[in-house]
Amino acid sequence: MNWSDILSLLRISLHAMVPITLTAVGEIIGETAGLFNIGLEGALLLSAFAGAIGAEFGGPLFGLFVGMVVGAGLGLLFSVINTYWKGTQMITGIGINLFAVGIVAFGLIKLGAPGFHDVPKVSELAKLQTPIGAVSPMIFVALIVPFIVYWFLKRTRAGLILKAVGEAPEAADVAGININLIRLLATTFGGALAGLGGAYMSVCWIGSVTKDISAGRGFIALATVVFSGLNPLLALLGGFIFGFFQSLATWIKTLPSKPIPWQFVEMLPYIVTLLVVSGVIGRVRFPKALGQPYKRE
Amino acid sequence: MTESTARAAEKEGQEFFLRAEKITKVYSDGTVALKEATLEIHPSEIIGLLGENGAGKTTLTKILSGLLPPTKGRVISPRGRVRFGSPREALDFGIGMVYQHFALVGTFTAAENVALSHEHPFSTIQLADTKKRLEQLMKESGLHVPLDVPVENLAVGEQQRVEVLKVLSRDVDLLILDEPTSVLTPLEVDELFALLRRLREDGKSIVFITHKLKEVGSITDRVVVLRHGEMVGDLKTAGATTEQLARLMVGKAIDVEAGAIELTEAGLPHRESVRVEEMKSGPSILHVENLTARGDTGEIAVEDLSFDVHAGEIFGVAGVEGNGQTELVESLTGLRVPASGVATINGTNILGKDPREIYRLGVAHIPEDRRELGLILPFTLAENGILGVHRWEEFRGPMSFLRRGKINQHVRELMERFDIQATGPGAPAKSLSGGNQQKLIVGRELAKNPDIIVAAQPTRGLDIGSAQYIRDLLVEMRNNGRAILLVSADLDEVLALSDRIAIMYEGRFMTIALPADLDRETIGLLMGGVTTVKEGV
Amino acid sequence: MSSEVTRNSSRLWRATSRTLTGLNPALESVLAGVVGLLAGALLMWIWGYDPWKAYMAMFRGAYGDSYGLASSAARGAPLILTALTFSICVRAGMFNIGAEGQLYMGALAAVTVGYFTLPSGLHIIAGIIFAMIAGAVWSLVPAILKLTRGVHEVISTIMFNWIARFLAFYMVAFILVDPMRSEKTISIPMNARFPILVRGTDLSYSLFAAVLFAAVIYFILWHTTMGYEVRASGFNPKAARYGGIKSKRAMLTSFILGGLAAGLAGATVVMGNPPTYAVISGLPQLMNVGFDGMAVAMVGRNHPIGIIIAALFFGGLTAGGRVMQFYGSNPVPLEMVRIVMGAIVLAMSIPELFRIFPAIKKQGTELFGLLRRLTHRVSHKEGSA
DSSP states (O other): OOHHHHHHHHHHHHHHHHHHHHHHHHHHHHHHTTOOOTTHHHHHHHHHHHHHHHHHHHOHHHHHHHHHHHHHHHHHHHHHHHTTTOOOHHHHHHHHHHHHHHHHHHHHHHHSSTTEEEOOGGGSOOOEEETTEEEOTHHHHHHHHHHHHHHHHHHBHHHHHHHHHHHOHHHHHHTTOOHHHHHHHHHHHHHHHHHHHHHHIIIIISOEEETTTTTTHHHHHHHHHHHHTTOHHHHHHHHHHHHHHHHHHHHHHHOSSOSSOHHHHHHHHHHHHHHHHHHHTTSOOOOTTTTOOOOOO | OHHHHHHHHHHHHOSOSEEEEEEEEEOTTSOEEEEEEEEEEOSSEEEEEEEOTTSSHHHHHHHHTTSSOOSEEEEEETTEEEOOSSHHHHHHHTEEEEOSSOOOOTTSBHHHHHHHTSOOOSOBOOHHHHHHHHHHHHHHHOOOOOSSSBGGGSOHHHHHHHHHHHHHTTOOSEEEEESGGGGSOHHHHHHHHHHHHHHHHTTOEEEEEESOHHHHHHHOSEEEEEETTEEEEEEEGGGOOHHHHHHHHHSSOOEETTEEOEEOTTSSEEOOGGGSOOOOOOSEEEEEEEEEEEOTTSSEEEEEEEEEEETTEEEEEESOTTSSHHHHHHHHTTSSOOSEEEEEETTEEOTTOOHHHHHHTTEEEEOSOIIIIIOOTTSBHHHHHTTTTTTSTTTBOGGGBBOHHHHHHHHHHHHHHTTOOSSOTTSBGGGSOHHHHHHHHHHHHHTTOOSEEEEESTTTTOOHHHHHHHHHHHHHHHHTTOEEEEEOSOHHHHHHHOSEEEEEETTEEEEEEOGGGOOHHHHHHHHTTOOSOOOOO | OOHHHHHHHHHHHHHHHHHHHHTHHHHHHHHHHHHHHHHHHHHHHHTTOOHHHHHHHHHIIIIISHHHHHHHHHHHHHHHHHHHHHHHHHHTTOOOOTHHHHHHHHHHHHHGGGGSOOOHHHHHHHHHHHHHHHHHHHHHHHHHHHHHHOOOHHHHHHHHHHHHHHHHHHIIIIISBOSSOTTBBOOOOGGGSOOBSSTTSSOBTHHHHHHHHHHHHHHHHHHBHHHHHHHHHHHOHHHHHHTTOOHHHHHHHHHHHHHHHHHHHHHHHHHTOTTTOSOBTTOTTTTTHHHHHHHHHHHTTTOHHHHHHHHHHHHHHHHHHHHHTTSSSSOOOTHHHHHHHHHHHHHHTOTTHHHHSHHHHHHHHHHHHHHHHHHHHHHHHTOOO
16 A cells, blocks of 8 residues: 555545535534434435436536535425324435435436436536645535534524423423524534435536435434434544545455455455444433424423 | 513403313223313413322313313314314414423424424424524523433423423413422422513413422412312412311311321411320331432432331421432332442341342332323233232142132132122222222231331322321321331321321432421421522522 | 223123224335336336236236135245244344354254254154244344444344355355255255145245244234334333343344244245255355345234234245246236336335325224224223223
């Protein structure tokens, strides 16, 4: 392994970090407010697809925007069902995932090739040249967003409100806070971030859309959220860690002599996730009202 | 407080502050909580809202404070009709409520909790300002709390003070308190009442929910009595007798078996002690030595307790809730592993064992939370009837098959013996009323034929008929030679039923004595943690 | 009337009345199904298809003839099992999303039966047992992680799904590969296959296995102490503890039973699936059977009877979809079926679905209420039992 290999590993890690970190930070906002959305996987998938189409229509930035809108829309759907309509969060999340898988597979067929669609180079977001190679500008976005969200949660009254809604909704209700509205906003915004991450995958990074482009990243993001203890800065770190292992897997695959069969290499990120999550639990405390709909008695 | 006194003076001229007219409230499941209740509230007045559990007091106040909308009826102020879509709107109008189960965010500090209920633009939190304002308020009101500790780590009395401060900081004109004294020691109650009187002088109105007749006499100007959702009385406190009030609350004097509810000089319903037979204690069934246990937060909840409970005796543990009673019961029933000490049933150790083993040793446990602990609400009566004994041979056949026939028969017998009103053993437990649920639990536990019954808050939240029934049962068990450990926050109940009584404060027994040897004042002091002789009243 | 007859007939009336009340949740499932189909129709229409023709083709393909019915049942059989995986654990208060991975492991384990010979009956049983054990093991590890380290089972089971997927790829390509045809594993030998139930179709006796397993689960959950403890822990862990129930054991039990179900599902797919009777590279026969099972579980309200019905419905969707995708001049791709399934699950997650269709609910509840009152009146008139 030489220097250029290391640089290339770093570069790929940073790229792989983006969707995970963005989605994780988005989910942190949602979980702080008390909603546990496992439909992120579907959001990532659908927004990757929608973003690709959007990029072909109106350029890469438009594609990213479309991705955010789609993600926000799914977040909105999730929160409406689970706040105003008092639904079951786990089931809604699973439903969204199923639904997204169906739509994307269906959509890909409509676009021509079942299961795969290439995003034309012109629609991809241009990369910046840096010392470590060509990097997508989205990486900087992914680096900055966690800090902004961290500041928001800790230092603004809105962050206080968010935490109250997730921790003790009865108290927040009495204080005049509209619980359902806050949860709605939180999850919608979280969905937008996930949508950004998803669109990034097709428009800025991989350059194509496949049936399973999300590859479990939504769930890895959930694991990152657990790892982070709802701290966006730790989510950034977690995203990088997982991104690193994904890039490691890619790198091993490119080695001329394959020391490990590619299947085991692909398993790596998921095994690492499992290990990290197993090692970390116990010191993490979640909002008391997480996962429960709020009913005014 | 010139501003307040000015407002007080202004209010002198006004007729009333708020009037609730013919408020009716029907919940989504059909329960009628309020039927055309009407209440007029004047400034500089303390109104006591009296009634049994389920009478509608909390519902009425939730409507007044904006948490719930009325189904019918309206609320008017001198300026016209008012409608509150949320507690916030009520707060803006000047109505604030201190809830029985506080509306605080546990992980926030007191300052953060107060900051939450103020204007909330997208700005940065100015905790320093909030703290300064709170300190000012604390000085004026005489309430003191630490401002930087997460509220969940505060004692219950302190938490309540935070609640009150939170409401006061919004400069309300009407303060509603829901059963505020149930978590306070007698000393803290006096402090609270002093504060309320001060607020009344400032022109504020106070509505005070309680089911304790004694408090009504000492603090209120007017008493309003609710029964089954209807307003049955609205009298000046000065002219009312406790007898009158009790009768209004309950509807009629209740005749249970041979005894009747009598009002003692203290003015409280009290079981005729003649019925309790001569104390005839037998051998020690439960022996506890130096029991120490920690609570969920890691602090010591039970400290170095030693006592015995004998056959044929009711050993009562009195005290304000939150002083370790729950942890004590949990330690003795397999729900908590104590830190150290000894506890045996008939000589066999019970500490650290799991509940099933303890039941096998002859222990029955009537838990303090029947809905969360004693029953599985979605299960049927039959399934609940065997909770805890479901592995016993009579109910369990070969290959662990449940003997449905035997189980149903068992539950049917329970229903008959304990007069449990339900459609059948197949009815879901959640369809039963509180009283019937408790009877099911009590019946199930007694059917185990236990040597000792641990009863925690056995009559909490029950209507008088069911409560009396269960108390009678406990006395009957005691007369039959069982041992009973009774833990109850209802002081009158403990005093009336116990052969010996212990007063628990901060994990210790302040004293173990015969009820007859203790006068109410001493009890009050002990409950408040005062061990030495009173230092002036 | 003699009191004996009175008592029995009023008991019958009461049972009927209670069943009718219990059917209320079934109404919700039906409604969700309708909503899902409507959503699919809307999308079809947007994309320029003819929803009516498409659905006609689908339903004809699924239920129109005996071939269709057999096809639907064949597809539904493994769904019954993966649905049970989810449902058993839900009843214990857990979310076991790992049916997919447990299914793969079960299928692989079943295939190993091809490496040795046994008399016919035993051979099938061996395959089933291997598969069930493999599924149970794969389910057990997340359970243990939850118990010892508090790892949320949703995350761990999903990770295990992905690990199983790649592990399966590897096993199919290298370890269990058929030396003569490298795109599949070795085949299940003749006497280890489930016999075909309906000639000319691909419906095998695996359907029996699935339904039998469902029946066994029903008995376990509602008629044994073990099942009682599982359900108690799921409803109220605190009260369960008060009742001396070790929630940890109940949880483990549920995960093991769930893993057994998923493993068996893998066996039914491989051992009951003509013409290949092997695991094919890329796992096309197994893909998504686990996830679809979850949808079935929800629509079936986590009860074995509901699951069987829902599985047949979902199996019908798939079987019908296969016909639909070839029908007409502008056929609807098969993937639409998954969209419909997703929409159904989404609709299921809204408990107040009825509020959106107030008319339907009103009629339904009125009808039920009327029937209940009738039966109540009759049973009360006849005196109590």
